[in-house]
Amino acid sequence: MRLADFILRDMEPILTKWEAFAATQLPASAYMGSPELREGAEQMLRAVAADLRTPQTREDQRKKSLGEGTGVIGVTESAARTHGTLRARAGFTVNQVAAEYRALRASVLRLWMDDSAPELTELDDVIRFNEAIDQALAESVTSFNSQIEQNRNLLLGMLGHDMRSPLQAIQVTSSYLAALNAGDDVSKAAGRLIRSGSRMQALLDDLTEFNRTKLGLGINVTPTDVNLADVLADELEELRAIHPERRIDLHVMGDLQGVWDSQRLQQLLGNLVVNAIKYGAQNTPVRVTVTGDATHVRIDVSNNGSAIEPAMLSRIFDPLERGRDSQNQDERAGSLGLGLYIASEIAKAHHGAIETRSDESETTFSVSLPRAES
Template identity: 65%
Template sequence: MRLADFILQNMEAIVAQWEAFAATLLPAAANMKSPALRDHAQQILQAVAKDLSTAQTREAQFEKSKGHAPRLIDAPETAAQTHAILRARSGFDIRQLAAEYRALRASILRLWMDECPRDELDMDDVIRLNEAIDQALAESLGHFSAQVEQARNLLLGMLGHDMRSPLQTIQMTASYLVALNAGENVTRAGSRLIRSGARMHALLDDLCDFNRTKLGLGINIAPTQVDLAAVFGDELDQLRTIHPDRRLRLAIAGECRGVWDGQRLQQMLGNLVLNAIRYGAPDTPVRVSVTGEDADVRVVVANNGAAIAPADIEQIFEPLKRGADHEEKYEEDSHLGLGLYIVREIVKAHGGEIDVRSEQGETAFSVRLPRNR
């Protein structure tokens, strides 16, 4: 008997073994009833049987074994994809999901071999089954990973949002302690709390922005008429207060007014300058130049110091990435590695472009911002 026919005729026996195995995947399956344990097993098996009955070239079979079967445009989710989403929501982990497919493959082959004489077993059917199961597994793993990542991002976003209120209370209390003028020790302790709270607030802002982009929402901007000379001048004044030992220079040329989100561009410049302070030579200035042109404004943040390795340049705007020598040189850094990623997303939200050049002891980030997008 051909394997496709065997699967369709023995559907209940195969699904029963699927259910029995799924029930052993604890703790997720502990309180699940039969319909939930079986989930989309029957639909997955029907798809496998249909695949086995469909004529395919060797090339098509090979691609399918890698999980690259062609998908129709605007086609609905497959049973394997829907199954993965439901398993993720039920608390299964990715190893348990993969184990279901391994067990399914073994159950089908074992029942088929027990039922049919050996001389009637077609080895090509075995190969085709492996390819079909691999394709279903690839579809499941892709959707499972996406579902888990989305849930994680939502959790982190809610956590970041909910932490703002107690953090604001801490900062307000610290400011009150400083204002009391109750002695040098109290004032010094309150000042430390204020600085630490500001760093935590910046980390939470980066975390919330990161989660917005990972959820497909992008960086939120509210464009208004903005004068970049004033906005950037104010940002550098604040950074000079925080880093009194560093020289920060600002050069303005041309018309620098346009329609942008001023607060977001302050955040962009702050991240670039802090990056330059963090990695640049401490005895050299960080140079910011803003040049107004006809259609856009160009912003360059440059610093002197060791050049960035080409391998690090390639991933410098990726989230949670740092240079190979970061941990060795900057053990006390407390940032998340999101600063340049947030910069890129802010620039992208404004319809602009950003690139980086690092050579001959100078690193420069160059941003182009359309004046009226």
């Protein structure tokens, strides 16, 4: 008997074995009944049987064995994709999902061989069946991972939203305590609360921005007609107050009038300067040079110190990346490694670009922003 015919004839025994194995995938399966454990399995097996009966080229078969096939013709979302999504929602791990397919593959082939002792001419069905299962597994795992990522992003969004109210209460209370003038001990404690609250606010802002980009929303910008020299000078004044031990120089050349989101560009500059303060040599200044020409404005943030390793340089704008040689370990511990990523996203939102060059003498981050007409 051909394998496709066997699958359709013995569907119920195959599904029984599928369900029995799925029930062992604890703890998630403990809360699932028979319909949930079998969810999508029958449709998937019928699709596999139809696939076995469909003529295919060797190239079609090769792609499916790599999980690169096109699936069943006429099916918008395969049963395997649905299965992966539902397993993710139920709390399965990706290893448990893969184990289900391994068990399905083994049980179907074992039942078929025990039933009909396939002839040599039918053994090609084994290859075709394995290729179809590989394709189903690839689709299921892709859908599983997509669902997990969506769940994570929604969790980050809710976390960021729900943390704002208690954080604001902490900041208001600490400011109130600082204003009481109730002695040095209270003032010092209030100062620590204010600094910690500001650090938490910065982390929360980074988390919110990161979550927006991962949800496909990007960085929101509201451009207005601004003088970038004034905008960036204001940001540097705040940074000098926060880091009085470090010298931060600003050099401005050319016309810096244009249409940009001033707050976002202050955020971009702040992230670059704070990065330079963290990783640059402590006894040298951080240098900010802003140059305007007919079509673009360029912002260069430079610091002296150790060169960035080439491997790190290639992924320096990736999210959650942090350098190994921060000069201030306390500040490094309070960082999510999102500052440069967010700076890059802000530049992109302005249709600009950001790049890095680094050697033993200097590291420079350069931002190029197109000049919009006012």
